[in-house]
Amino acid sequence: MFKTNVGGIDRVLRIVVGLALIALTLTGVVGVWGWIGLVPLATGLMSSCPLYSVIGLNTCPMKGSQS
Numbered sequence: 001m002f003k004t005n006v007g008g009i010d011r012v013l014r015i016v017v018g019l020a021l022i023a024l025t026l027t028g029v030v031g032v033w034g035w036i037g038l039v040p041l042a043t044g045l046m047s048s049c050p051l052y053s054v055i056g057l058n059t060c061p062m063k064g065s066q067s
Contacts, residue, residue: 003053006044006052006060007060008061014044015041025037
């Protein structure tokens with residue numbers, strides 16, 4: 001489906017930030033803009049970021065690379 005381009009730490013941070021923004025929105029701490037947390041949550045869960053594809057960034061370690 002989508003090319004994996006989001007690595008471990010990046011993925012965890014996206015999920016945590018996304019959940020935090022959504023939780024803050026649901027508790028009324030922040031306004032409607034907090035629903036933007038769905039974006040990092042979705043990209044973290046899918047391990048794929050469309051913006052990374054556009055700019056050529058990849059934080060996912062290459063599998064099977066030889067040192």
